[in-house]
């Protein structure tokens with residue numbers, strides 16, 4: 001069975017990122033996939049120390065909640081990464097997770113798996129290029145290159161993305177496509 005992993009970078013409970021991810025994972029599950037959701041702000045993750053102990057081993061020496069994130073990242077067949085834009089980039093919580101995947105970058109994993117990213121922003125004119133570049137770089141490093149993007153500008157208040165029927169439909173379709181293996 002296909003395993004779809006969703007990583008929510010937003011610290012806001014029931015926020016726009018979480019709402020889109022719920023929709024994608026619900027759809028993936030309905031299409032027969034196993035699903036796992038990670039809310040980064042629920043985890044105890046510290047930043048990369050740049051010790052480079054992982055250079056040879058591919059393993060991180062820091063002992064925290066990243067241990068379980070590595071395990072599911074490597075096991076998942078498909079990955080969905082969701083984040084709000086915070087000053088052009090992802091949230092600091094998600095950035096810590098990304099940087100801690102330097103050990104997986106060192107493993108030079110094959111780019112064989114599927115990936116999708118979804119990003120929300122309050123500004124209707126938001127430039128998504130910086131965050132897309134960063135999230136794509138991360139996804140390549142963990143063996144889940146990004147095959148599709150859902151970018152939703154103009155959503156500010158908690159959960160208001162639910163009123164954007166087009167975005168919700170696209171999230172549902174992304175979940176279904178990733179579930180198809």
Ligand SMILES: Cc1cc2nc3c(=O)[nH]c(=O)nc-3n(C[C@H](O)[C@H](O)[C@H](O)COP(=O)(O)O)c2cc1C
Pocket residue numbers: 010011012014015016017018083084085086087088120121122123124126155156157158159
């Ligand atoms: C610290 C911080 C920085 C933000 N920076 C931006 C920004 O640069 N551009 C933008 O359009 N929205 C920005 N926002 C607004 C969020 O991207 C927006 O409210 C989004 O819908 C939040 O998603 P969430 O509900 O998933 O947390 C920022 C919000 C916060 C809290």
